[in-house]
Amino acid sequence: MTFNIYDLTSFNQWVDKTLYDSLPAFWAMIIEMTLIGVAFLLFYALIGLFLVYAERKVCAFIQNRVGPNRVGPYGIFQTIADFIKLLMKELIPINKADKFLFNLAPFIVIIASFMAIAAIPFGLGLHAIDFNIGVFYVMAVSSLGVIGVLLAGWSSNNKYSLIGAMRSGAQIVSYELSVGLSMVTIVILAGSMQLSTIVEAQRDGWFIFTGHVPALIAFLIFIIASTAETNRGPFDLAEAESELTAGYHTEYSGIKFAFFFLAEYMNMFIVASIAATLFWGGWMPLHIGGWAGFNTVMDYIPPFFWYMGKTMVVIFIMMWFKWTFPRLRIDQLLKLEWKYLLPINLFNIILMALIVLLGWHF
Amino acid sequence: MNSESLILFFIVASVLVGGALIFSGLVAPRSTNPQKSEPYECGIPTQGKTWLQFNVGYYLFAILFLVFDVETVFLFPWAVIMKTAGIAAFIEIMIFFLILGLGLLYAWKKHALIWE
């Protein structure tokens, strides 16, 4: 196997070692933590701002429009301007709203998405925490966000919000299953639940290629289910602006609304990066068996770019969904899950297990 | 990094939200108006109680979800050792699947999968 030129493990270890050598253990830990915290915070904010901009541009091009083009060249500072505007806007208190839960909801959605990011391997050795049950952890944390949505809708003292929250509840209990089961399919193939090991297992070929049809089906199901889990169109029933005006965040204003908005995009980023990690080999470059020269060239592209590129492709597909399809109705949403995705998923797992048992995978 | 450092992420996210809320509370204008803080209902004052009882349908789906989610939890350990455990574990999990599949079929036939 080719030597990976962008291995960051030694760099991490070096930083760790220098800090602990030169400072007392407690302070070293504090500094290290702060560094990581600030780095992730910056990354989080940048990705959020970029995704909002990307969504606006993508939908504009799909709709024969130009999109934001006034603030900065091609409007790239538009989202920053929007963020500043939202920060300066008035926070309107709502009569008879449950104040505590109303304010708690944005915390929950942001914390859930921020904690999920911790486990994502951005490159070789470039991850905050490498759990041995990484898949499990991501599943658990990313579904926490919906508690925030439920709280937001429930505490707003608004009928539209409540209906939106109820829809969101029904949606999450259904689509959580499909996300989990399609992950099981990949875990069978990889034989591990550690995200870094799963990526490593795809060194010779991404699972979407080596896993035959079951991996492809699992990928499709994962994309559909995770789109639903992040409350994005065509599954955006919880906000459904033509029915419920703005659904669960109708009563949120200013920066509190901005957090829901940001969390939606970050959740999209998280599920897209999980999809890229599980199915498209994470930060692994594209290798084609036998083409040594091609493979070497591919290796020179840094893994972080590979990773981001794959994630962006998945995100683009999700945006493409949103700007093409009409919204489903709540009973159709559940019908899709329980009558289509779940049986297909169960069948798919058996198929994958058989393939692995018989050694048909590459 | 070890998994205890998850607390770090928790704290950083809380600081992000809390800090932004506090900052916004400082810089944002404030003007009170009795109509402004009314919940939005298309310009008409809300009639009756906002909080209502949940539909029974939610309860049914929650039960179904519980059944299948527990199943997923059972599936993960099997999935990890699938390659080493081999055919015996496969047959055992098939029986497990069969029972669950029958359960799903039963619910299907009983029209429990239709949202009311």
Added chain:
Amino acid sequence: MEDLFIISDAIQEEEYIINMGPQHPSTHGVLRFKVSLKGETVLGVEPHCGYIHRGIEKMCERLTYQQVIHLTDRLDYLSAHINNEAVCLLVENALQIEVPERVKYIRTILSELSRLASHQLWWCAFGMDLGALTTYFYGLRDREPILDIFEETTGARLLQSFNCPGGLMNDIHPNFIKRVKDYIVYFRKKLPEYDELLTGNVILQERTNDIGFLTLEDAISYGVTGPSGRASGFACDVRKHHPYSAYDKVEFKEILFDKGDTFHRYKARVEEMWESLKIIEQLIDNIPEGDFVVKMKPIIRLPEGEYYQRVEACRGEFGVYVLSTGDKYPYRVKFRSPNFSNLSAINLLSAGHKIADLVAISGSLDLVIPDIDR
């Protein structure tokens, strides 16, 4: 144990009342639906209208017949030209004036163009009601050239006021025929896209099929006309059954379905766009030469009596009733607006469906609120 999955009515929920409108994205204007719900199921809908009632009928009593025309624009602003035409036809028929063939042809072409523009706007708004936001821009994109044609010839994009008793305010612009022909070629290419994007889409089919049934008897009894009525098999096309202007000279099909659900109301409008294209195609090459207006007396006085003129507006049958006492002002003017009757069926259509279906049903009825409130 048997009853585990049977949802019992033992827990009686309170009636949950939600106001949709007057400030709601899906009512397309200031209409208010008072919806009572059980869970997500609609038990009943009570429309409250009148938020933009301007008393146009009262205003007309103080205006001459020429001046009445510009107010009819403001009823159903998407079929402004057709509403104008109704008043003009009424005056012409009452005075027994034969307008030149050229006027008839131009009026018919402009009517069909407004029908196209209106149905395009309906199509994109309907997609938006269902959550497909992109349709809105595609519909508006295709509507833009029609508005340009209107602007070039009549001077206004929406409220044209182009008709006057005895003919038209102006002759057509020299570019008119070429532009219309170009547009037909353009739109024939774009119209199949509508089907690919929305009509065939499985989500739309699921959302609209078997939702909001309107039987033929109900359609007639409620007076639901236009494409909404024809989707139920109610052959109510005034163009066909009581032809006016040049409609007796063209061949077109009256789009009729017998199912009467939301999808067929959708389908009826999409099919009507094809028929409108056909009508325009038949007329555009044969506009006869002649005057664009008949010389009328400056002050029009209708003989004493009652007059009624019906035309096919974009949303159904539009009628003007005039009671004249021989004065230069009408004694009483009544506009029979299609949307008002169509709206009355909303409770029948949406009871028992979900909130999301209510949005789809009210979208498929294609309500224009100024026409309801008048």
Added chain:
Amino acid sequence: MNNEQLKEKIRSIDSNIEITDGPQYVTLSVSPADLHKTALMLKTQADLSFDYLFCLTGNDLTDACSVVYHLESFKHRHCIVLTVKTANRENAVLDSVCDIWITADFHEREVYDLVGITFTNHPDMRRIFLNEEDWVGYPLRKDYTDNNIVLR
């Protein structure tokens, strides 16, 4: 059926109905007491079957109020106009026809709202456009005055 045949047919059924020729349609005039009976006859008679009420207009004739019903038959494609004059103007009362043609439900509410004719047996006789609680008077009456009206 054309207008002549219609006239004959209606005469043969009820000779009391006053029939006049309008510019377009045959016009029947009935008394308020006969209104509902005649309307039901027009709808149910197999040869007439006027099942589509396409316009319902309330007029204020300064000495009385009148309501004009424009009817069409879906089956036979003929039209007819039915007019009825109330006995007095201030307290104008008529029978509702919304059990015959449901569309009359909304239209009669509109007439009640703007012209001030009360329809008996109507299930929901309320104002439809104007505010129920605080609107005084009926705008389409000729003697209606409003300080806010913009006179040309």
Added chain:
Amino acid sequence: MNSIITYLKELFGGIKTLLKGMMVTGYYFVHPRSIITQQYPENRKTLQMFDRFKGQVSMPHDENNLHKCTACNICEINCPNGSIEVISKQVEKADGKTKKELDTYIYKLSMCTFCGLCIKVCPQDAIVFTPEFEHAVFNQDKLIKTLNKPGSSLKEKVKEPINII
């Protein structure tokens, strides 16, 4: 068995229709030339309105500051909204006759519905529609316009007003 076939048929048929829709939007995404949006304030200089566009009523004056309005009031009578007010004055001519002449032609843009009746009935073609469309002002009073320019007077040799009432 049949139900399984219909189940699969529904599934794949559904996916096919969804892909068809995505093809349409995907086509426009990769064809940025199909963008139809106008960049409005930037294209002010090149923006060409149609000649017949009913922007606002105005009174053309020739190079000698002469207009054609005889103050016959026909437009004022025909306006359905009362947005035109013609104020005339009696002017003594050189030959001793007094003649009615236009003093101020007031046009209330805020009340105008652009029905075009004033222009159609004008016997002298003294007023026309011009295609200005940027009517936004900060004060409503600015929408009340005087159409005749200061110091303008009637062009000679115009047709005599026809009395139509």
